[in-house]
Amino acid sequence: MDYTSKIKKLLNSRQFKELEDIRTAIAQKMEESLYRHSIQTMDFAVMLAFKHYPDIYSDKDFLYKVCISALLHDYGKILEKQDLLDIVSRNIKGLSYFEKTCYACLHGYAAPFLIKRDFGINDKDIYNAISRHTTGSCNMSILDRIVYISDKLEAGRNYNNIEHLRKLSLINPDLCLLEVYKSNIIYVISKNCALHPDTSRIWNYICGGYKNVT
Numbered sequence: 001m002d003y004t005s006k007i008k009k010l011l012n013s014r015q016f017k018e019l020e021d022i023r024t025a026i027a028q029k030m031e032e033s034l035y036r037h038s039i040q041t042m043d044f045a046v047m048l049a050f051k052h053y054p055d056i057y058s059d060k061d062f063l064y065k066v067c068i069s070a071l072l073h074d075y076g077k078i079l080e081k082q083d084l085l086d087i088v089s090r091n092i093k094g095l096s097y098f099e100k101t102c103y104a105c106l107h108g109y110a111a112p113f114l115i116k117r118d119f120g121i122n123d124k125d126i127y128n129a130i131s132r133h134t135t136g137s138c139n140m141s142i143l144d145r146i147v148y149i150s151d152k153l154e155a156g157r158n159y160n161n162i163e164h165l166r167k168l169s170l171i172n173p174d175l176c177l178l179e180v181y182k183s184n185i186i187y188v189i190s191k192n193c194a195l196h197p198d199t200s201r202i203w204n205y206i207c208g209g210y211k212n213v214t
């Protein structure tokens, strides 16, 4: 579903213009498949926000953050690995050795620096949602969860069980987060890749947080 008209009605004119300017800019900078994934992640995120965030019709800032975080979550992927490594080592403090060298994670960690530099975005909630979309985190906010789930379930994704997960995202987003996180762990292992050292801690945290709706 295209939520553009709904978004336009709810965001203020400055927020909508910023969103449209960013959309236009990334259309020039991203490969077509990455641009499509970014737009579809935003569509899915907006759908989840309307479904699960009770104040969505009055909280313009939340909707704006959902749109920007989802649209820019993979912005770091416009850069090559070496450029990402340079940016992270020069500008991002507090990362572990694993985080600095894991290419699949680097684009998420570098993105807050890049979106501030390129679009003037200076918002901690947006930075967190983007940084956490690869590995997840303990204590994820609603915004973090929406972006994490939407990245994995947007309309262009296709893998076993995805239809079940999409339905679950509408009914029980907490259980959906657990299932999507699980599926991500299995995917990483199936590729013989290393898991982030915090994975078991995050898994246990998410396990304790989901609500079983019957």
Ligand SMILES: [Fe+2]
Binding pocket: 037, 041, 073, 074, 151
């Ligand atoms: Fe993504």
